[in-house]
Amino acid sequence: MKNKLLALSIALLFMSQPVILHAEGNSKAGKEKATACAGCHGENGNSAVTNFPKLAQQHASYLIKTLNAFKSGERNNPMMSPIAMGLSDKDMADIAAYYAEQKISTNSLPVLQKDEDDDEDDSEDSADASEDIKELLALGSDxxxxxxxxxxxxxxxxCHGPFGEGNRPAAFPALKSQHADYLIKTLIDFKSGERSNNPENMMHMIAKKxxxxEIKAVSYHISVMK
Structure with a gap:
């Protein structure tokens, strides 16, 4: 009951945040404009490299907010900042509309890496690893x-919904089926304060605790949510 009250209090806090409105984009035009994004994020927004986030099925409101943060310098990234600087509001809306219409790919069950000092895998080690990932996923789900x-x-x-679907009006991102590696890095960045562009710096306040x-567990859990 206390856990549910904690979740409810956070939900009520974010309900007080203003609804973010953006002009509707043209997804057909966005597909052409997103060509330069395919190298990192995949042709349809499903990146092959797990350190690059999937953009498919992401809320347009969140994508526009993120691009504006890169453009304004609120977020700094040697690759994304220069790209965002060259985008107009219409470009951002079109690109976001295109990715929002794409279907996100699912991820396979995460595989835990054995320590470098461990011997080669045998059947018993594999069983133990399977149990470990099940424990992590259970912890992440809870x-x-x-x-x-x-x-x-x-x-x-x-804030991110029971199925990781996010909150489109509030521009809270969808998380389901996102790469675990990207989620882990994101939470670590929030924890360290390297990333702080969110309402009331709430994600830093959460991640630092x-x-x-726990960061690995919840990231693995989210990565297999469908």
């Missing part, structure tokens, strides 16, 4: 839905 009351880590469900295992 954290996503309930948070961690003892350390005041808020439940992800409050998370352990490395």
């Amino acid at each position: 954290l996503y839905r309930n948070g961690v009351l003892a350390s005041e880590v808020s439940a992800c469900i409050a 998370m352990t490395e295992r």
Whole structure:
């Protein structure tokens, strides 16, 4: 019950955030304009490299907000910032509309890497690894839905929805089926303060209380949400 109240309090906080409105984009025009994005994010927004985020099925409102953050310098990235600087508001709306219409690909079950000092895998080691990933996924599922009351880590469900679908009017991103590696890096960046462009710096306040295992667990769980 206390965990549910914690999630509810965070949800109510974000309900007070203003709805973000953007002009509707043209997805057909956006497909042409997104050609330069395919190298990192994939032709249809499903990146092959797990360090680059999938953009397919992402809310246009969030994508526009993110591009504007790169353009204004609110977020800095040696690759994205120069690209965003050359985009007009219409370009951003069109590109975002295109990616929002694409279907995100699913991910296979994460595989935990053995320590470098371990011997080669045998059947028993593989079984143990399978149990470990199941434990991590269970921990991630519980954290996503309930948070961690003892350390005041808020439940992800409050802002990103029960199925990782996000919140389009508030420009909170959809998370389901995102690459685990990208999610882990994102949470680490929020935890360290390297990334802070979110309402009330809420993600930093949450991530800084998370352990490395919790970050990995919830990222793995989100990566297999459909």
